[in-house]
Amino acid sequence: MDTRERLIESTRELLWERGYVGTSPKAIQARSGAGQGSMYHHFHGKPDLALAAISRSAEELRDRAEAAFTSSGTVSERVAAYLRREREALKGCPVGRLTQDPDVMADPDLRAPIEETFAWLTGRLAGLLAEGRTSGELHAGLDPAATATALVAVLQGGYVLARAAGSAEVYAQAVDGALGLLACHARQEPSRPA
Amino acid sequence: MDTRERLIESTRELLWERGYVGTSPKAIQARSGAGQGSMYHHFHGKPDLALAAISRSAEELRDRAEAAFTSSGTVSERVAAYLRREREALKGCPVGRLTQDPDVMADPDLRAPIEETFAWLTGRLAGLLAEGRTSGELHAGLDPAATATALVAVLQGGYVLARAAGSAEVYAQAVDGALGLLACHARQEPSRPA
Numbered sequence: 001m002d003t004r005e006r007l008i009e010s011t012r013e014l015l016w017e018r019g020y021v022g023t024s025p026k027a028i029q030a031r032s033g034a035g036q037g038s039m040y041h042h043f044h045g046k047p048d049l050a051l052a053a054i055s056r057s058a059e060e061l062r063d064r065a066e067a068a069f070t071s072s073g074t075v076s077e078r079v080a081a082y083l084r085r086e087r088e089a090l091k092g093c094p095v096g097r098l099t100q101d102p103d104v105m106a107d108p109d110l111r112a113p114i115e116e117t118f119a120w121l122t123g124r125l126a127g128l129l130a131e132g133r134t135s136g137e138l139h140a141g142l143d144p145a146a147t148a149t150a151l152v153a154v155l156q157g158g159y160v161l162a163r164a165a166g167s168a169e170v171y172a173q174a175v176d177g178a179l180g181l182l183a184c185h186a187r188q189e190p191s192r193p194a
Numbered sequence: 195m196d197t198r199e200r201l202i203e204s205t206r207e208l209l210w211e212r213g214y215v216g217t218s219p220k221a222i223q224a225r226s227g228a229g230q231g232s233m234y235h236h237f238h239g240k241p242d243l244a245l246a247a248i249s250r251s252a253e254e255l256r257d258r259a260e261a262a263f264t265s266s267g268t269v270s271e272r273v274a275a276y277l278r279r280e281r282e283a284l285k286g287c288p289v290g291r292l293t294q295d296p297d298v299m300a301d302p303d304l305r306a307p308i309e310e311t312f313a314w315l316t317g318r319l320a321g322l323l324a325e326g327r328t329s330g331e332l333h334a335g336l337d338p339a340a341t342a343t344a345l346v347a348v349l350q351g352g353y354v355l356a357r358a359a360g361s362a363e364v365y366a367q368a369v370d371g372a373l374g375l376l377a378c379h380a381r382q383e384p385s386r387p388a
Binding site: 017018019021022092093096097099100101102103105111114115117118119122139141142143145146147148149150151152153154155156157158159160161163164165166170173174175176177178180181182184185 | 212213216287291293294296297299305309312313335336343344348349351352353354357358369371375376
């Protein structure tokens with residue numbers, strides 16, 4: 001990995017672990033093994049480097065979601081595949097956790113990729129649910145946009161609850177609960193938890 | 195308000211706005227108007243003061259939830275009252291946002307009130323859903339524990355999405371989606387969104 005790449009990856013890790021406020025240029029240099037001169041050769045400063053790191057985390061989030069959304073199966077199965085995709089629940093979401101960082105939220109450039117990512121994710125999931133409604137797989141009464149927002153919120157809130165409890169089980173339980181609720185909207189007799 | 199009280203309230207505000215890592219003893223003194231000597235007379239230091247502040251925010255969260263849970267109406271109406279209770283969506287949850295603070299999570303004393311609060315909240319909501327299932331208001335197939343976890347996650351994730359979008363509307367939409375999903379589990383013909 002070249003120095004620029006090491007700087008971006010180290011910043012991504014530190015943002016995930018410590019947040020923006022808790023990530024100093026010094027810590028980035030220590031983690032990446034890059035000197036101060038090298039860091040400022042590649043990036044204008046912490047915001048510029050953070051933007052590259054956030055943009056890459058956002059891109060990964062989209063790619064992984066898209067892989068689940070375009071997997072095989074019914075709409076319900078693809079939504080379940082997305083919700084159940086393996087995640088490091090106790091580490092939190094590398095993108096969502098940044099919404100709790102006041103300095104990130106106050107900077108329009110840094111907030112933009114976060115806003116775009118969740119808008120894309122919710123819209124993509126709403127489109128999938130609408131597809132299921134059109135095909136008759138899901139009830140006509142299901143509101144795709146509101147349901148999609150609720151499902152994305154379950155994931156983001158699942159991280160919060162898992163961290164609060166110190167247990168990834170809680171994240172899995174939130175997902176189970178959401179899929180149980182969604183199952184009721186399938187037009188076939190819903191598969192109910194045993 | 196006496197000095198001790200002003201110190202606690204100022205710390206609560208700062209934790210809500212800036213998080214634990216972003217809140218310095220100096221900022222607490224400036225906000226509260228208390229001197230350094232006075233602060234250390236009342237509290238041993240930032241962790242001690244933060245514990246008092248977090249415990250009070252947790253207590254308020256419980257009191258408000260309990261008020262909604264014991265309001266009049268069916269189980270579905272009381273759950274809806276809780277989910278729709280007015281919140282400062284763009285400020286985030288004063289308790290939940292602390293799960294993103296690595297220094298809070300690393301300190302068992304500071305994490306304890308956060309863990310207890312969400313365990314209580316999820317358990318209380320699960321009890322309410324179980325009550326609705328026993329009375330026949332909700333379908334027998336509804337899993338109270340998983341559903342309760344999903345609903346609390348929707349609120350916590352709703353804050354994340356609202357902050358990402360810079361819009362409290364997104365929070366309301368997540369709640370609408372969750373209530374739409376829950377409505378399907380009511381034994382009467384579910385009230386579907388128009």
